[in-house]
Amino acid sequence: MPASPPPVLPDERLAAGAARLAIRHTGRFAPETVQRLLTDSYLRLAAPAQVRTHLVVLAERFAAERLDALAHVEGAPGSGLPRVLFVCSHNAGRSQLAAALLAHRAAGRVAVSSAGTHPAGEVEPFVAEVLTEAGADVADAFPKPLTDEVVRAADIVITMGCGDACPIVPGRRYLDWPVPDPDGAPIAVVRAIRDDIDTRITDLLASLPA
Structure with missing residues (x-):
């Protein structure tokens, strides 16, 4: 054929x-x-x-x-750099903050992705601003839908509010970070959410192989 x-x-x-x-x-x-x-x-x-x-x-x-x-x-899944995927409902706030901050802090030690189960049309207004303040790159800060190959490639999947909508792949490490949603929040609140996520990233990096 x-x-x-x-x-x-x-x-x-x-x-x-x-x-x-x-x-x-x-x-x-x-x-x-x-x-x-x-x-x-x-x-x-x-x-x-x-x-x-x-x-x-x-x-x-x-x-x-x-x-x-x-x-x-x-x-060869499981080899090379650890791969971390952040997932939230809209991929417009929390998961964007987490992905950009981890990529910035890891400095090439980790392959980072983010996605949404129901992606929004654009990133929350203050997200790019607070990431820039932290020195993080915002070039990849745009909402993306969750796709099968990105989930299967991840070594660690971190959910941030999407609950049971995230697919489960055997052999992956799953974490849930109960972080507030920055949707519509003033910039001071978004900064606090960023700092909360950054603290969690410190602990995540400490748990990864050197």
């Missing part, structure tokens, strides 16, 4: 991104696989998006993260 044709990209500007990702994963994934995943990433982000100005760029970043996770799953 002949292979099915690749899907038509929803935005012609994605073609360049598909080519870049295909080159990065030469010998690992077929270009058609890369294109399908990039198309799916674009459509998943576009559904709740309130602003689509940078959607093409974000879709490529999201697809790159998913491809890296898939490569890890199909290669």
Whole structure:
């Protein structure tokens, strides 16, 4: 049976991104696989998006993260850098704060992802501001849906309010951080939530292998 044709990209500007990702994963994934995943990433982000100005760029970043996770799953899970996934309902506040702070504090010791079971259209207004104050990079602070390959690639899954909606994968370490939701909170409260999460990250880093 002949292979099915690749899907038509929803935005012609994605073609360049598909080519870049295909080159990065030469010998690992077929270009058609890369294109399908990039198309799916674009459509998943576009559904709740309130602003689509940078959607093409974000879709490529999201697809790159998913491809890296898939490569890890199909290669040797449990080897290499510890992989930590933060999950909350909307991926607009707590999980964004936690992911950016851990990436900043870990300085390359950990592969970090975040996702939402019902992602919002945009990140909470004060999240980027308090992360910048802490010296963290906010380039990847945009809501992303929870996908199977990212969950399966994680060594540690930390839930932050999504409860039973988070899928359970055997052999993973699961933690729950009962952190207040910054949705609609004034910046002073968001700073306090950031500091609470940062304290928890200190303990998490201490528990990881050197």
